[in-house]
Every structure is written in structure tokens, then in C-alpha cells.
Amino acid sequence: MKNLILIRHAKSSWDAPLVDKDRPLSKRGIDDAHLMADNIEQHLPKSYVVWSSTAARAKHTAQIFAQTLSIPLDTVIFKDELYTFDENTLEEIIKGFDNQFDNLILFGHNGAITNFVNIFGNRAIENVPTAGFVSLSFNENDWKDIQKGVTEKILFPRDLKKYDSPLTGKQVY
DSSP states (O other): OEEEEEEEOOOBOOSSOOOGGGOOBOHHHHHHHHHHHTTOGGGSOSSOEEEEESSHHHHHHHHHHHHHTTOOGGGEEEEGGGOOOOHHHHHHHHHTSOTTOOEEEEEEOTTHHHHHHHHHSSSOOSOOOTTOEEEEEESOSSGGGOOSOEEEEEEOGGGTOOEEOTTTOSEEO
16 A cells, blocks of 8 residues: 655745745745644654655745654755656656555645646645645555555645634634
8 A cells, every 4th residue: 555645836926026946935824834733643653754855945845744744854865856836747756666665755846736636636636735635545556556545544734824813703713
């Protein structure tokens, strides 16, 4: 069995005139990354490999998760080829993962993530938002053979935030 966790990078900043790959996280992105990292540990396998895109916003998101979850930063593998917005490229990269490992956590980009989870998962997701977390499991024993899997867990920052209900005025989650 193979397990894949896809995490979209947190919200990036558009304040500075930078090339796309160099855009940092916004304050909201940093806050959302911490919020998500604080609430996913129970949804993680006991051991895993962590990959991240080399884009600044993905790297920073992965670093926040690593720090919060006590993942040694030197074990996070930053891969240039994960700076992709195409689900076919993402599929090719995932299917090339080493079979000695059953669990992969990947920090990447949209629309590759949303499209990938809709092709390989069993639940339709309109959009995986920034800092969104989706866990998939596959019955195959070889990464290159993964087909339709099971969407095990979907968690988005909005699921964890308090807000005032417009109907009651009370805080709800």
C-alpha cells in the first residue's frame, strides 16, 4: 500500500515585484501554515519522506511544517521539478518515487495538486486552497502502478478557523 499526502503551499505575497518562483509567503500564509501544521499530526503515517518544490513559498511552507512536526529540515528533499502546475508532470514525478518507501508528503502547487487529487482520489474537490492538505491511499505496492486511490483526509485552513456566524453572531468553527 502507498500513501501520498499533498500539501499546497501557503498563501504567497504579491507585494514585491519578484519572479514567480521567488515570491515569499504572506502573513496570512505563514499563519495558515502554522495552523495546519499544528493540526495534522494525527493524520500522518509513522514514517515518511518529505519532498518540496524549490519555489520560495513552497520551501517556507515545508519548513514551517517541518519545524512544527519535529521533522529534521535536512531530511526534506527540495526538488526543482516539483515547481510545476501540471498534473501530468506531478504524476510522473510521484510514480518515479522509490518503492522502498510507502509514504510521501509533497509540498507543491496548484492546479497540479487539485487536478491530481481529482484524477487519483475518489472524492471531487473543486479547489485545494493554499495550505490545503489531502491524503490519498493506493492499494498498489509499486508507485509506478498507482491508479484510482481513496481520499482519506481533506483538511483546509478554513476548516480550522473560527468565524462569527452571520445568523447567530456566535463564533463557530
